Amino acid sequence: MRRWLAVLALVLVCAPARAQQPAGASDLPAAVAEPLISVGSDYRGSVIDIWGVNTDRRLRGDIVVVVRGPNQAATVMHKRRVFGLWINSSPVRFSETPSFFAVLSARPLRQIVSRQVILRNRLDPAASAQLASAVPAGGDPSAYREALVRLRRDQGLYQEFTGPPSRTRRSGLTPHQGGLFHAVVRLPANAPIAAYQVETYLFREGRLMSSQRIPISIERVGVERRIHDLATNASWLYGIVTVLIALAAGWAASALFRRS
């Protein structure tokens, strides 16, 4: 029901846009089903539903959908053997890495656009990562970049999908009739709670025709929110409350077991 409402809303929104479509680049009509995702105590990740329309009259071109989390710093370290022990060494710092990144397209990205366009529009997570420190002697910068993407991908934080979702994977991009497309991105529970951005792109013959950015936000609600607010705004009080709860728990257990 929700999805059909989204589609209906979309059709209403993009109807005038289609009627007076200019020759140049324009906004790609798109919408998300839930612009606000709330995180309660039963939160186990969520799904971002994106609907949009290819505005090309003959439905030429390729749609690419990107979901991007806020940037954050990260450090990648290389394990080395020293005196028989494997230790973390040669740290390399990235000043900006996307905390979450998903890119969806109907066919492989490299068939749609060139490497330069991917870099310019930051269509893959490695292209979005900014190296901030010098790579130690003998180290390979691209190896660190690849390692960053691989480690985050293993955590489910970086996703790259071609084609529609299937039984085994729930993220994907599905084209529908009349240029309508539907993208589904699974947001794992370990993805940071923050403001995200959904980006939709229309590429034709390797060139960007139109695009659209939609902000979405993930927010704590209820008890989760109250605990988090207390921890950040009144951290001393929060610490003391935690200790008092600990003492109460210890006392209660001791008292209960004494009686029995």
Added chain:
Amino acid sequence: MIYLPIAEMPVDVLLVLLVSGAIGFVSGLVGVGGGFIMTPALIIMGIPAPVAVATGASQIAATSFSGIMTQTRRKAIDWRMGMLLSIGGILGSACGVWLFERLLNMGQLDLTISLLYLVLLASVGGLMLAESLAVMRGRSARGVTVLRRPLRAVARNLPFRLRFPRSGLYISVILPLLLGFGIGALAAIMGVGGGFALIPAMIYLLRMPTNVVIGTSLFQVLIVASLIVVMQASATQTVDLVLAALLMFGGVVGAQLGVRLGAGLKSEHLRALLSLVLLAASAKFLWDLGIEPREHYVLGGGRW
């Protein structure tokens, strides 16, 4: 499954309760806080390390307070000694937090923690195992006097001697203060209460009678752990109240059962058991450091 507001991830409630209960049981049995097992266990479950360290401390506070209640009823706490150890511990943990930040900036915190665990667990565990085995075989504990004799001589000649009627000791206050300081610093760096190192030190260095050792060390651990919770909560905001509540519940119930069972056991058996736990834990750290990892790169920094 329940979502943790600070760690920002869901955990299996039953699993956390089971693990914390089991660790609480061991801690009640042998009188250690259990942090040296709890912190690595939480990290294995996928909790970010700083959250595991800070939240683990709140569970240690709960478990040790529950243990103290039981030990007080048995009059098995040397309050005077406990106060001195705690004063040293408070200063030590402040120093430890400072050192923690320095090491973190140098990027060598992980290695330092692992090596500290390895060396400390292995030496303390080995020493205790040797001693308790000797006692069990009917010989008196003369095996480890090598380490003890010169230190006792030093302790006797230091100034500010004080009588500790509960422990039947007459020693310098400098010794418990220094010991508390060292344990406090270790506790802050390693995310543990420090009981596993404090108990042997009290037995072998201070020569305290075994029956008051557990209660007194619990008192010091409680003070230091509570302080670490407040400091971490205000400085790094890594204390997760929901996770802490789960750990406390499992921990205190387990600890009560452990204390109950521990009361019926001989002290040399308890010590042998503790030493085996310590040796097993140190073997785990040696294994982790010595085996070639499948993934040669690791992610650090980031959100925390």
